[in-house]
Structure formats: C-alpha cells, structure tokens
Amino acid sequence: MKRLDFVEFMKEKFKEEGREQNAREMTLAVLESALGSVPEYVAEKIKSIKGVDILKQLVKQAVKCNDYVVFEKELAMVTSK
Numbered sequence: 348m349k350r351l352d353f354v355e356f357m358k359e360k361f362k363e364e365g366r367e368q369n370a371r372e373m374t375l376a377v378l379e380s381a382l383g384s385v386p387e388y389v390a391e392k393i394k395s396i397k398g399v400d401i402l403k404q405l406v407k408q409a410v411k412c413n414d415y416v417v418f419e420k421e422l423a424m425v426t427s428k
Contacts, residue, residue, distance in 0.1 A: 392426060
C-alpha cells in the first residue's frame, strides 16, 4: 500500500470512528433525557456497538421508548445480529 493510500485509509477510519462515537453519545443523551439516568450495563453495551446504522436505529428507538425494559429488548435484538 502506498503511503498516500494508507493516509487516506486512516483518515476515513478515524472519520467513521468519530461518527460512531457521536452516534453513541447521541443515543445515551436521548435515553437520559427521555428516561433518566442510564444504567451502567446499558451504557456499556451501547459503547461497545460498532456501526453507525445500528446506533441510528437505537437513537430512533430511544426517542420512542417509555421505559428501559422496552429499550433493552431493542438493544438485545440489534446486538445479537
């Protein structure tokens, strides 16, 4: 791999990691706003998720949820795939 190709690859990788981190933070913020304090085990599970699309799905669910039981079911479904 040429040096320039490697640099571009790393830039894209860091961009994606940044998007994932932002999506994780958004999910946690929405949960906290909607349902109150986020249980540590839920936060840890969210922090371990890779993939912006999965995290976007969780944000949408977080907005709709009335309690953590419902959200945890969704979280279990997306993390078991």
